Amino acid sequence: MSEHVVVIGAVALGPKAACRFKRIRQDAKVTLIDRDDVFSYGGCGIPYFVSGDVSEANQLRSTAFHMVRDEPFFKDIKGVDVLSSTEATSIDRANKQVHIKNLKTGEESVLDYDQLVIGTGATPRKLNLPGEDLENVFYVGNMHDAERIKQGITQGKYGKAVVVGAGFIGLEMAESFADMWGIETTVIEIFDQILPRMCSPVLARMGQLHMEEQGVNFVLGQTVSSIEGNGKVEKVVTAGGEVEADLVIISAGVIPNDKLARECGLECSERGGIIVDEAMRTSDPLIFAGGDCVIIKNAVTGDPMFLPMGSMANRQGRVIGGNLAGHDEKFPPAAGSWVVKIFERAMSGTGMSLGAARQAGFDAVSVMLIMADRAHFYPEKDMMTLEMVVDKATRRVLGIQGFSAGGDAMVGRINAVAAIMKFQPKIEDVSNLEVAYSPPFASAMDVLNAIANMADNALSGMNHGQGPDIFAEYWADRESGDYCFLDVREHADAEPFLEKYPEYWHNVPQGEIPQRYDEIPRDKKLVLVCNTGGRSYEAQVMLDALGFKEVLNTHGGMAVIKAYGVDI
The missing domain is CATH 3.50.50.60 (FAD/NAD(P)-binding domain)
Structure with a gap:
């Protein structure tokens, strides 16, 4: 038999x-x-x-x-x-x-x-909320749920949707409602960021702002206490208020x-x-x-x-x-690689975020870089933001995440690192990682190599500074007089900020620092800014050599500051 x-x-x-x-x-x-x-x-x-x-x-x-x-x-x-x-x-x-x-x-x-x-x-995680059994509340656990939701949408039954949970499925469902169908959509998340545990608050904030620009509303750091309605859902109640809804998607994991x-x-x-x-x-x-x-x-x-x-x-x-059939096949350990499309942008990652790495017991730090995904001189390119997480003592790469308009280009970089994660790569493995090069597809020093070099410089103490979140704290405290915000771009780039903030914004182009460093105060924290962080790093190295004590390079420069939503 x-x-x-x-x-x-x-x-x-x-x-x-x-x-x-x-x-x-x-x-x-x-x-x-x-x-x-x-x-x-x-x-x-x-x-x-x-x-x-x-x-x-x-x-x-x-x-x-x-x-x-x-x-x-x-x-x-x-x-x-x-x-x-x-x-x-x-x-x-x-x-x-x-x-x-x-x-x-x-x-x-x-x-x-x-x-x-x-x-x-797996089964969708039930929240056991009062009102969960109301009509038009879905967990999207199978194709039958999907077909009922789609049928209601095409029949014009839904004008306001609430998505509970800002993970992959939650964000994708929110995009589908707001983008294709014009449904007023709100995402409610118990954590204070989207994609919790998957990426840093900085990258999460960038993704959230992009979705908000496309019309999606967010209620973060709130738990849902009940869903209310008369037979059909009418509103979602949180500790902080109420959100009207005639469609609710609960996406709280599985x-x-x-x-x-x-x-x-x-x-x-x-x-x-x-x-x-x-x-x-x-x-x-x-x-x-x-x-x-x-x-x-x-x-x-x-x-x-x-x-x-x-x-x-x-x-x-x-x-x-x-x-x-009798083979001896193995499934290797997994790094947990992911990608999610959000309107005209994508977010992706592999391995651990900084918060997850520290929670796991690593003495971890991260660096952030924004750079063109192709040669800077090639006419068609997108800016790609990458964040790399490394262990201080071992120089081991623990994870990398990204945010970009060029989703395919970014996923290619993330996948390159994902492929070597099971070998416990170190910074130099990514710094010298071979990638296919041609100006329409990459830079001669690819963005992936560049962020590993940045991590190397950070661990050696050559590149020290902060991301846009800390810059925002400094900027909010600018009236204290503790900071000098030094724009090291050419005067034409800095001029609008010099005119708007003459008391706080200063400009010495990076190439003029050797001749003009006496104009720069030594009794304040120097917060350096350029377009993407490259020239401010060069300026930081110069100022360190000139004896300035507190010089902080803003990683990612104005590009990341704007993407993070700092009011500047």
């Missing part, structure tokens, strides 16, 4: 594992189970279906050659049997059986297995679906999620698991990590498929 592999869960990981195994073992029988009647779809594409960028729901279930991944597709094309609308109710490891129930007929039965895969995914695994005695994390090894094998050698229901290893810290991403699930599925 041929081997039978049963796969529980058919959204991302399950189909990849099932089809990979079946390609290797054509003689084996594979059964794929899912409790929904809509399966094998790209869940990460839901915000783009809601926005209209993806016009039909079936496009998220279709292959590149326009075949819908339904039961006949898997049977005829892949040789895999699918039991949809079927729930796995329990796993009997002793007898190697999965107990199942047909959710349409109520019929219960048993499937024998030789090997088993658990790909049960919880791994580990109930089946936990109940049958597989090792699970106390915080949720199935424990697997590098082969994606559970504590039972005949059972594999992957995707949004498992815990993997963090490439930066070595600690367990929950990382629910479709890209992870697909790669893990291939590893599992090979190992089901």
Whole structure:
């Protein structure tokens, strides 16, 4: 009798594992189970279906050659049997059986297995708020929710939307409402920044301001206490006030679906999620698991990590498929690479933000650089802001995040670092990282090399200063007389600020410092400013050599100051 592999869960990981195994073992029988009647779809594409960028729901279930991944597709094309609308109710490891129930007929039965895969995914985190059950409150947990939201939008039912949670899905949903449909949209977040834990407050502020320019409102640092309405949602109540809404999306993260695994005695994390090894094998050698229901290893810290991403699930599925067939494949530790599109900008990162690194116990610092993503003389270019996080003692790169209009160009840089994170790279590994060069695509000294060089200079004490957040504090305290804001650009660039702030703004072009340094006060903190931070760094080195004691270079210069929203 041929081997039978049963796969529980058919959204991302399950189909990849099932089809990979079946390609290797054509003689084996594979059964794929899912409790929904809509399966094998790209869940990460839901915000783009809601926005209209993806016009039909079936496009998220279709292959590149326009075949819908339904039961006949898997049977005829892949040789895999699918039991949809079927729930796995329990796993009997002793007898190697999965107990199942047909959710349409109520019929219960048993499937024998030789090997088993658990790909049960994750469930949206419930906030258990009063009013959660009102009409037009959604968690966007599946395609059915997405289709109901899209139907209501196209029928003109929604004029005001509230999104609870400023993570990836929350921001993408907010963009889809405000951009494509003109719905008045407010995002409420319990933390005081968007993308908490993923990037620094400075980059988060840049992203938030860009979204505000496009019409999205933000309520940060507030918890939602209730959702109110008469049958249908009418408003969202926070500790600080009320926001009118006829549509609410709750996007407060997800919880791994580990109930089946936990109940049958597989090792699970106390915080949720199935424990697997590098082969994606559970504590039972005949059972594999992957995707949004498992815990993997963090490439930066070595600690367990929950990382629910479709890209992870697909790669893990291939590893599992090979190992089901007797291969010895490993899934490496992950750095947690991400990217999110927000209107005309993108934010991306890999590894740890500065706050996350310090919380993990690293003696970490970060540097920020803004620079053209192509040769400065090439006519078509975008400015890219990168922030690199490094460990002081070891010079190890702990993470890098970015914000840019040229999303593809920035993601390429982030991906280059992501690829080496499992090797624990140091600053010099990125400083000397080889990238493809031609003026239409990069600078001769690429922005990625440049920020690593900046980190090197910062650790050696050559480049010292602050980002736009600290500059904003200094500027707000300018009347104290403790600071001299020194613009080291040419006079024409500095002139508008000299006229507007004659008491506080001063100008000595960087090239004139050797001849004019006597004009610069030595009893104040010198806050240096240029366009992007390059000339102010050169000026800082000069002034250090001339004996000035407190010289602070503003990283990113006026470009980052403006992007951060400093009122100047």
